[in-house]
Amino acid sequence: MVVWSPSTYLQFADERGRPFVDLLARVGAEDPATVVDLGCGPGQLTATLARRWPSASVLGVDSSPEMVAQAQEHADGRVRFVLGDLRTWTPAAPVDVLVSNATLQWVPGHRVLLPRLLAAVRPGGWLAFQVPGNFAEPSHALLHALAADPRYADATRGVARPAAADPADYLDDLTALGCTVDAWETTYLHVLAGPDAVFRWISGTGARPVLQALDDEQRPAFEAEYRSRLTAAYPERAGGTVLPFRRVFVVAQRVVAGR
Incomplete structure (x- = not known):
């Protein structure tokens, strides 16, 4: 079980939040009564x-006790x-808007969940999600190459590894389920401030399962080498470190029967 750190994740809250805003801009719900955020x-x-x-x-739902505890400061009436x-969440009644932001990539084979997630949405309602699509980039390729090194392979074997499909795949999946679908991708050029910026970014998300799998003797050497490789791949510039980050967006409206 990966232990997530809200403080580490929130170091780049503005950059992580921008795709959420862009996703919601395409959701056409006017006055929904029930809205759920899966992976809040x-x-x-x-x-x-x-x-x-x-x-x-x-309603915000998350599998991390640490994240849910942090989220309570935003709770109100x-x-x-x-x-x-x-994977198992089911609403008491179908909801008007179901959102999932940068979460589904952690569920192996998550496309098979789409029919069940759509069933949680009322006819005419909206399912919207966003997933990273940058897993071939140096940030991840370097991580997994180093994790496969004989020095670390035994400890990191079988750790959670995120993955996502292309926009066209999700479009086909949800169109076949009777939805009107808007699917697209965007590559953001995040300019990150401070030293070891890309390491600090990914240590709160994609690298966290690998780093936690290492013991206290292995982790310092792994982190030092990974930081060095990241610095070479993402050199710091005058304005900061540029992190290209591709994301995949899907907004689907469940069709009302008879229309």
């Missing part, structure tokens, strides 16, 4: 859903947070 993390983005839809009841696993 530390909750600051979930709270924006209540501001976007002032009449909605908003309309926004609440609970511990739960999106």
Whole structure:
């Protein structure tokens, strides 16, 4: 079980939050009553859903006790947070908007979950999700190459490894389920401030399972070599370190029967 760190994750809160805003901009729900954020993390983005839809009841769900504990500071009369696993989560009644931001990539074979997630949305409602699509980039390629080194391979074998499909794959999946689908991709050029910026970014997300799998004797050497390789791949510039980050977006509206 990976232990997630809200403070590490929130170091780059603005950059991590931008895709969420861009995703929600394409959701056409006007006055939903129920909105759910699956994989809500530390909750600051979930709270924006209540501001976007002032009449909605908003629920954030996450499998990390640490994240849910952090998220409680954003809870109020309309926004609440609970511990739960999106693989088994089911609402008491179909919801109007179901959002998942940078979470599905951690579920192996998550495309098979799409019919069940869509079933949690009422006819005419919206399913919207965003997943990273940067797993071939140096940040990840260097991580997994080093993890496969004989010095670390035994410790890192079988750790969680995120993956995602292309926009066209998700479009086909959800169109076949009777949805109207808007799918696209964007590559952001995040300019990150401070030393070891890319390491600090990925240590809060994609590299965390690998780093936690290493023992206290292995981890310092691994981190030092990984930092060095990242610095060579992402050199610091005058304005900061540029991290190209591809993301995949999908917004699907469930078609009302008879239309």
